[in-house]
């Protein structure tokens with residue numbers, strides 16, 4: 001895939017231009033269409049500026065000389081010009097729309113793909129809402145900058161320059177007048193627009209406050225009533241509403257003023273245009289300008305305040321769009337925690353031998369989470385990771401999944417250092433069940449297929465049987481095609497079973513279960529754990545569980561604490577040693593009702 005967003009070299013400041021250019025690279029795949037849009041725009045703009053000149057020639061050259069040839073030529077030229085302008089204009093609009101959609105698609109896809117590649121650490125450092133906001137609102141704002149505001153500005157600038165050239169040709173004084181009035185006028189108009197935006201924002205804030213007040217009032221209705229605060233609440237809501245109306249009214253006055261001062265059909269622009277026209281008419285009467293010059297001059301005075309305004313507005317909007325643009329780049333410049341070597345080979349079919357060789361790891365520099373972990377596991381064994389919350393069990397699982405690479409030491413599967421292989425080809429062969437299974441919108445079958453999109457129906461059913469969810473699925477009205485969206489009541493235990501089926505459908509040789517039962521009540525947990533032995537059969541299974549009785553039959557129990565392996569061995573050994581595990585187990589049996597170990 002084309003890399004649209006090469007991050008800057010270290011130490012290079014992200015200037016406005018640089019940020020802008022990086023986004024402009026989105027245009028590269030559609031550069032030919034974009035070029036056509038630019039050319040089409042130039043054609044249309046040129047015609048718009050040239051158009052009044054036809055009338056000028058008509059008055060100045062055709063009329064006085066009774067030149068019928070010129071008369072008809074101008075007439076034909078006029079029709080042809082209008083036709084071409086329409087045609088090119090329409091094509092340009094269509095192409096522009098296409099470019100717009102394509103670029104938007106590229107940005108959003110790129111952003112989404114990148115989010116998927118980032119580590120969990122990044123997700124945790126910002127809320128989910130923040131990422132959603134970036135993916136939709138921020139990309140939208142940046143898109144507007146590139147596909148709306150930019151072309152509008154280019155057009156405005158081009159037309160402005162063209163008009164200046166044409167008027168200078170007519171009479172340099174015309175250009176001078178145009179320049180002298182349009183710059184301060186554009187600035188005033190812009191100032192007004194800024195003030196209006198501020199008013200606008202204030203109104204929106206007031207309405208938001210009112211809605212928040214409404215929501216609180218409704219949500220807390222029972223409490224409000226009980227505490228006899230109804231009058232108080234109503235008064236509060238009324239005040240919020242009144243403030244909103246006041247702000248809205250002020251905004252409305254502002255709009256009226258703005259209309260009169262800055263809009264093309266307002267009082268001030270009207271007077272200004274009249275004055276300028278009067279001035280030039282006087283020039284015509286004095287004989288300093290030809291009669292026909294009236295046409296281009298009248299046409300241009302109307303149009304000219306616009307480019308300056310557009311230009312100033314554009315720079316403002318670019319400044320505003322910089323905030324979302326930088327937020328997007330912040331995300332896009334995040335380097336995934338794990339990157340594959342170039343041309344890393346695919347992982348061969350996994351057997352399931354796992355070795356942690358002196359592994360040390362930290363999420364953030366300077367905070368070691370795991371220190372010098374070493375253990376060896378044979379294919380097909382069941383390994384229990386126990387330890388207090390925060391002792392690093394999930395981190396071990398993360399390293400085994402190669403969601404992160406160790407700082408030092410090696411994670412070896414089937415004799416293969418995981419850093420040497422293409423990580424997706426390895427991860428595809430590992431099954432993972434977490435504390436809670438996230439179900440996607442879709443049918444039971446689709447949710448199971450998530451683990452292995454190419455699995456056959458038979459394989460889905462077999463996975464479901466292993467996971468003990470087959471009976472539930474079959475009992476539903478639409479069987480495996482039952483839509484989980486449509487209010488199918490599904491229990492926590494059933495959810496976890498779908499999670500297991502999703503892992504099983506890949507037939508993984510390594511299975512990782514990270515506290516798969518901790519969100520279940522104890523009866524459900526019991527049933528769930530019974531099916532686990534069947535599921536683990538023939539696979540290297542890592543299980544993190546607080547339920548130490550399930551752990552007791554593991555081939556290897558690893559007790560983590562303080563980032564290190566406190567002890568490892570089988571249950572009987574560890575009990576005999578009378579260490580940490582023996583202590584935990586003793587407490588566990590004593591507290592069996594609540595099972596608050598770790």
Ligand SMILES: Nc1ncnc2c1ncn2[C@@H]1O[C@H](COP(=O)(O)OP(=O)(O)O)[C@@H](O)[C@H]1O
Pocket residue numbers: 120121124363364369387388389390391392393394395396
């Ligand atoms: N993404 C992360 N970024 C920074 N620190 C983390 C991250 N995930 C976990 N930690 C820290 O690493 C330690 C081990 O966490 P974890 O492996 O989740 O423990 P466990 O699964 O045993 O409860 C904890 O101190 C935790 O705060």
Ligand SMILES: [Mg+2]
Pocket residue numbers: 393394395514
């Ligand atoms: Mg954990």
